[in-house]
Amino acid sequence: MSASPSTYDGVAAVLSLLVLLTEFAMLRAPLLRSQVRLYAFQSLVVTVLAVYVAYSKHIDELYVLAALSLVLKVALVPALILRLLRDANTDLAGSSVVGVASAILIALVVAAFGFFSVGSLQVSSSSLPTSSLAIACAIVLVAFVLIILRSDVVSQAIGFFSLENGVSVASLVVASGLPLIVDIAFLFDLLVAVVVFGVIMRVHHARNATLSTSDFDRLKG
Amino acid sequence: MDSLVVSPYGVQAIQVLTILLGAPLVSGVIANVEARFQGRRGPRILQPYYDIAKFFSKETLVTYESSWVFIAGPIVAFACYLTVPMLIPVLTTFPLPLGFTGDILGGGFILALAGFSVALSGAESGAPYAQLGASRAMTFGALIEPTILFVIFAVALITHTDLPYALSATIRSSTSQMVRPSHVLAAFAFFLVVLVDTGRIPVETHSGTLEFGMIDEARTLEHSGPTLALLKWGGAMKQLILYTILINVFIAPWGLASSGRLGSVGLAAIALLGKAIGLGVIFAVVDNSFSKLRLFKITEFIASAFLLAVLSVLVFYVGGG
Numbered sequence A: 001m002s003a004s005p006s007t008y009d010g011v012a013a014v015l016s017l018l019v020l021l022t023e024f025a026m027l028r029a030p031l032l033r034s035q036v037r038l039y040a041f042q043s044l045v046v047t048v049l050a051v052y053v054a055y056s057k058h059i060d061e062l063y064v065l066a067a068l069s070l071v072l073k074v075a076l077v078p079a080l081i082l083r084l085l086r087d088a089n090t091d092l093a094g095s096s097v098v099g100v101a102s103a104i105l106i107a108l109v110v111a112a113f114g115f116f117s118v119g120s121l122q123v124s125s126s127s128l129p130t131s132s133l134a135i136a137c138a139i140v141l142v143a144f145v146l147i148i149l150r151s152d153v154v155s156q157a158i159g160f161f162s163l164e165n166g167v168s169v170a171s172l173v174v175a176s177g178l179p180l181i182v183d184i185a186f187l188f189d190l191l192v193a194v195v196v197f198g199v200i201m202r203v204h205h206a207r208n209a210t211l212s213t214s215d216f217d218r219l220k221g
Numbered sequence B: 001m002d003s004l005v006v007s008p009y010g011v012q013a014i015q016v017l018t019i020l021l022g023a024p025l026v027s028g029v030i031a032n033v034e035a036r037f038q039g040r041r042g043p044r045i046l047q048p049y050y051d052i053a054k055f056f057s058k059e060t061l062v063t064y065e066s067s068w069v070f071i072a073g074p075i076v077a078f079a080c081y082l083t084v085p086m087l088i089p090v091l092t093t094f095p096l097p098l099g100f101t102g103d104i105l106g107g108g109f110i111l112a113l114a115g116f117s118v119a120l121s122g123a124e125s126g127a128p129y130a131q132l133g134a135s136r137a138m139t140f141g142a143l144i145e146p147t148i149l150f151v152i153f154a155v156a157l158i159t160h161t162d163l164p165y166a167l168s169a170t171i172r173s174s175t176s177q178m179v180r181p182s183h184v185l186a187a188f189a190f191f192l193v194v195l196v197d198t199g200r201i202p203v204e205t206h207s208g209t210l211e212f213g214m215i216d217e218a219r220t221l222e223h224s225g226p227t228l229a230l231l232k233w234g235g236a237m238k239q240l241i242l243y244t245i246l247i248n249v250f251i252a253p254w255g256l257a258s259s260g261r262l263g264s265v266g267l268a269a270i271a272l273l274g275k276a277i278g279l280g281v282i283f284a285v286v287d288n289s290f291s292k293l294r295l296f297k298i299t300e301f302i303a304s305a306f307l308l309a310v311l312s313v314l315v316f317y318v319g320g321g
Helices: A007-028 A032-057 A061-088 A100-119 A130-149 A153-174 A180-208 A213-217 B008-037 B047-056 B069-086 B097-101 B104-124 B128-159 B164-173 B175-179 B181-197 B225-251 B262-289 B295-319
Strands: none
Touching: A007 A032, A007 A100, A007 A130, A007 A153, A007 B175, A007 B181, A007 B295, A032 A061, A032 A153, A061 A153, A061 A180, A100 A130, A100 B295, A130 A153, A130 B295, A153 A180, B008 B047, B008 B069, B008 B097, B008 B225, B008 B262, B047 B225, B069 B097, B069 B104, B069 B225, B104 B128, B104 B225, B128 B164, B128 B181, B128 B295, B164 B175, B164 B225, B175 B181, B181 B225, B181 B295, B225 B262
């Protein structure tokens, strides 16, 4: 048998994998509402991962970060988007360019690229296993696939927000001892993005009565 | 009684007997639990035994056009299901003498041969629905195959062998083996494979009578009498074999006998049936919580199983996990 990673590393890697799998589930989700719920769940897993690292490695600052992300990413942001959706009266996400099975296979290839490119960098960290960094890279790349393949504003916004979740996992790996202010700056970035995407959704829906981005190729509204 | 030691070959025979005699019981309990979830009283737990006994006492009808293949199919399949329990850890932690005659791939081949002969027999009946079922079963069987292969790759990477006994022993050795990501992913992928292979929701309504959604069930529509009994019994055995692999190789390889003493082997047999019934209850919950997928959406389900299996191998290469 091959030597297994320690229990701590194993649990941490499984949690980061759960984040990646939620990202894949978003590729599959046909309803905008379920996509937002998946995002809330993904943020919850990232929060749990932060608490797990904080507890095991005794990094107290991470508790503050976890609390902040619980309030913002699990509760506030999804609630805001769901409210915007209620006003927009649209349920289905814009159809993806390719079928679901093909989308998953494409994302799988992209994720494999991320895995091996990061794996060959030989980055090691004291707080989380290297595989978590590779998984974080895969999360970011799959989020890009989601943004590229889906043709509606909400999916693209969710793709962008979940990309931030991937970055959070990466920052937990390489810099869990990072000063708190930097992490909060990340979260603030996210809030700005939420405001920007919210404005885009509102304006776009008010002008074109749709959330699809396929109307954006015309130069004048 | 404790001094009575069964020879390894005897234990092997007991393994086959456990699967043979326990399989209808497990199916009966699952059917009963499922009915209770739906607010019905459900059939008796021993109903599958009565069904099988009833079918054996009836005659087999064969159409003029069907050849001997129609009769031979169920018999070959039943023989296959009797062979597989010799290759996998059913009751013991230590490998039995015939356990090395085939690895996981070997067991997979024998199960595939069983599926093939049932499908062939269904096709030979000449009835349109049985042929439709045979063709669908082969199609989805081929689609799920890459997932099974990647699960086997993951097992082979973790243990450096592809013997089911080795993985079972590896998992028992420490908790860290249990929570390592590649194992968790491979186990979950295999769970989905079992869902597909036992014809459960979200892939198939196993108790329905609507031919359009049928896959595995439709193959047996034309059989009657003893051959139908063999098919029903074989189906229950296949289900218990897959449960046993999932339990004793992937999820919970505990409660197995570590010696050939009759007491501990008997205890292991009871433990296995208990664990299989527990797993069956989980499957019944899954059955009642999801809706059946449209036929052309099944590829999406299979794609997600494939995703888990591939990620399991990737994670092993990147993080050693």
